[in-house]
Each structure stands twice: as C-alpha cells, then as structure tokens.
Amino acid sequence: MRGAAEPGRRPRQLLLLLLPAAEPICPEPCDCQQHQHLLCTNRGLRSVPKTAEPQDILTYSLGGNFIANISAFDFHRLAGLQRLDLQYNRIRSLHPKAFERLERLEELYLGNNLLPALAPGTLNIFGPLRSLHTLLLASNSLRQLTGGLFQHLPGLAKLSLSGNRLSHLAPDAFRGLGSLKELRLEGNLLSHLPATLLEPLDSLEALDLSRNALTALHPAAFGRLGRLRELSLRDNALATLPGELFASSLALYRLELEGNAWSCDCRLRGLKRWLAALSPPASPHQFLTSLHPAGMVGCAAGR
Numbered sequence: 001m002r003g004a005a006e007p008g009r010r011p012r013q014l015l016l017l018l019l020p021a022a023e024p025i026c027p028e029p030c031d032c033q034q035h036q037h038l039l040c041t042n043r044g045l046r047s048v049p050k051t052a053e054p055q056d057i058l059t060y061s062l063g064g065n066f067i068a069n070i071s072a073f074d075f076h077r078l079a080g081l082q083r084l085d086l087q088y089n090r091i092r093s094l095h096p097k098a099f100e101r102l103e104r105l106e107e108l109y110l111g112n113n114l115l116p117a118l119a120p121g122t123l124n125i126f127g128p129l130r131s132l133h134t135l136l137l138a139s140n141s142l143r144q145l146t147g148g149l150f151q152h153l154p155g156l157a158k159l160s161l162s163g164n165r166l167s168h169l170a171p172d173a174f175r176g177l178g179s180l181k182e183l184r185l186e187g188n189l190l191s192h193l194p195a196t197l198l199e200p201l202d203s204l205e206a207l208d209l210s211r212n213a214l215t216a217l218h219p220a221a222f223g224r225l226g227r228l229r230e231l232s233l234r235d236n237a238l239a240t241l242p243g244e245l246f247a248s249s250l251a252l253y254r255l256e257l258e259g260n261a262w263s264c265d266c267r268l269r270g271l272k273r274w275l276a277a278l279s280p281p282a283s284p285h286q287f288l289t290s291l292h293p294a295g296m297v298g299c300a301a302g303r
Contacts, residue, residue, distance in 0.1 A: 017121070027051055040065070041085075048074035054130070059083040063109075066090055072097040083107040090114055100125035107134040115140040130155050138184070139163035144170075151176030160206070171196050179203055186210040186232070193217065199214040199224045206230040210256065213237050219244045227251050235259035241246060243270015 027033035027049035030040040038057045040049060042064040047221065048071075057078050081102050091113035099235065115137070132153055138160045147170040150156065154176055162184045163241040171194035174180070180201050186208045195218040198204070202224050214236040222228060228249045238260040246252060262268070 018048075025051065037061070047242040056080060059085075061085045062089070063087045068092055068114075070094045070098045072246055074098060076101045079103065081105055082131075085109045086113070092116065097125055106131045108132065109134075111135045111136045111138040111140070113140050117142060117144070120297055121163060133157040136160045137164070142166055142169040145173040146170050147172040148175050149173055153177065155179055158182045161188070161289060163187040165189055167191070167229075171199055172200075173197065175199050177201055182206045184208045185212070188212050191215055191237075193221055194219055198222065201225065202227070204228055205251075209230045209236070210234045210259075215239070217241060217245060222246060223248050225232075225249055232253040233242045233260070237261060239263040240267040241271050242263075243272075243274055245271075246274055 007106040018086075026038075027040075029043050029045075030049060032038060036056055036058040038060045040060045043068060045062065047067060047069075048062065060075070060078065060081055060083070062088050063085050064087075066089060067086070070086070070091060070093070072095040075084070075098065082104055084099075084102070085103060087109045088111075091110065092115065094110075094115070099108070108178070118137075124238055125267065133155055134181070135150075135153065135156055135158070139162070142161065142164040143166060145161075145166065145168075146245075147224075150159070150173070156177055157179055159177070159180060159182070163186070166188040167190065169190070174197065177200055181203055183201065183202060183204060183206070187210075189211070190212040191214060193209075193214070198207075199223060203225055204225050207225070207230070208227060210232040211234075216231065217233075217238070219242040222231075222245060226248055229251050231252060231254070234256040236259070238257075240263055246255075
C-alpha cells in the first residue's frame with residue numbers, strides 16, 4: 001500500500017531550519033540605534049557612507065561633516081527615504097541624478113554649504129516627486145536663480161534661500177510653485193524684484209525680503225498674493241512705497257518696514273490711505289513707527 005512505512009524503517013521527517021532575520025548593516029561610524037533613522041552627524045565624514053544592503057530608512061542625518069560632493073549613487077539604495085539632512089557640510093556640487101530615486105522624499109536640507117549655483121538639470125531629477133514639501137538652501141553661495149529652476153517641484157510648501165549672495169532673479173524663477181506657502185529670501189543682495197516674479201505664488205502666506213538692498217518695488221509686485229499674511233521688508237534701502245502695493249493683500253496682518261531710509265513726504269500719501277482703509281483700522285503708530293508719522297501731516301493736508 002502506498003504511503004505505508006516499510007518494516008524496519010522510520011518515516012521521513014521534514015526538518016525546518018529557522019534562521020534569524022538578517023539585521024541591516026550599519027555603516028561606520030554611524031548610529032543606527034533609532035529605528036528607521038540613520039544618524040551620521042558630526043562624524044568627520046568626507047563622503048556619504050556606503051550601505052552594504054538596502055535599508056528601510058526614513059530619515060538620514062549627515063549634518064556637520066566635511067562632505068564636498070554628492071554623487072549619483074550616494075542615495076540610490078534608499079528609495080523609502082522621507083527626510084534627508086545635509087546641512088553644515090562643504091558641498092560644492094550635486095550630481096543631477098543624486099536624488100532621482102528618492103520618490104518619497106518630503107524634506108531636503110542643504111543649508112550652510114558652499115553651493116555656488118543650481119543648474120536647471122540639478123532639480124529636474126525631481127520631476128516625478130509629488131511629496132517634497134520642504135527645501136532649504138539657506139546660507140550657500142548662490143548668486144542668481146535661472147528661469148524655471150523649481151518648476152518640477154509643484155508640491156513644495158516651504159523654500160528657504162536666505163543668507164546667499166543672490167543679486168539677480170529671473171522673472172520666471174518661481175514658475176510652477178503654486179503650492180508654496182513660505183518663501184524666505186532675507187539676507188541677500190537683491191536691489192529690485194522683477195514685476196512678475198511672484199505671480200505664480202498665489203498660495204503664498206509668508207514672505208521674508210528683509211536684509212536686502214531693495215530701493216523700490218513695482219506697484220504690482222504683490223498683486224497676485226491674495227493669501228499673504230506676513231511680509232517683512234525691514235532693513236532695506238526703501239525710500240517710499242506705492243499706495244497700491246498692498247491693495248490685493250487682503251489677508252495681510254503682519255508687515256515689517258523698519259530699518260529703511262524713508263522719505264517722509266507726499267509720496268507716502270497712498271500708503272497712508274491704504275492704512276486708513278483697513279478694516280479694522282490698523283494703528284498708524286504701530287505700522288509707521290520708523291516712518292516718522294509727524295512727517296505725514298503735510299500729506300494729510302494735501303500739500
């Protein structure tokens with residue numbers, strides 16, 4: 001009969017060998033004690049550590065090292081990465097394909113490096129990304145922004161370019177950033193803004209232009225910013241502002257103007273009228289502290 005054990009023989013037994021699951025290999029000299037977090041900050045690294053096997057890493061911290069270049073293969077095995085911190089290194093160049101496999105990346109921190117420029121191809125690797133919402137490029141050596149530089153980042157909500165050497169912005173530098181809510185440009189060398197520069201940013205809520213060299217603003221500079229709530233123009237070289245500058249900024253509730261070389265004459269009459277028309281009325285004392293409100297008396301009288 002089939003299946004019956006032969007006399008004198010033991011029935012066969014299936015032996016299952018259970019091996020322990022392989023643990024992810026932690027690159028030296030990093031710390032992998034936190035689950036899904038690869039910590040490599042302040043380790044004296046001069047290049048991105050190589051991981052032997054793909055890891056289920058969500059955050060990768062590489063700040064405070066001496067990394068100078070980012071290659072095409074530094075992060076190509078970390079497809080699930082959501083947060084990448086490369087701040088406080090010596091990065092001078094980014095390979096155009098450095099981040100192309102990071103399709104789930106939400107936050108990218110590149111501040112306090114030595115990036116001299118961003119070629120359009122550098123960010124075109126972000127074409128398929130819909131998750132990236134934070135990009136920090138503060139305190140580098142950027143001098144200009146070319147047209148369409150960020151057009152492949154439609155989901156970006158926060159962009160920081162503060163503390164660079166920006167003196168020229170292409171009129172369409174911010175094309176495609178319709179979801180942007182916060183833009184930081186403080187601490188640069190901007191003397192003017194192209195009239196159409198901010199038009200694509202119809203979701204913008206906070207704009208910081210302080211500590212630049214702005215001498216004038218086009219009357220329509222903020223015309224499309226209907227959701228703007230916070231604006232800083234402090235510490236520039238402004239002498240006057242057109243009265244219609246904030247006509248479309250109905251949500252504006254915080255405006256910083258101190259630290260400018262205001263000419264308190266009738267050229268500010270339009271600004272005074274805008275203030276008076278606010279509902280509820282703003283306090284001229286709070287708003288015009290650095291404008292010497294006494295100098296506005298002649299404007300009020302029509303002189």
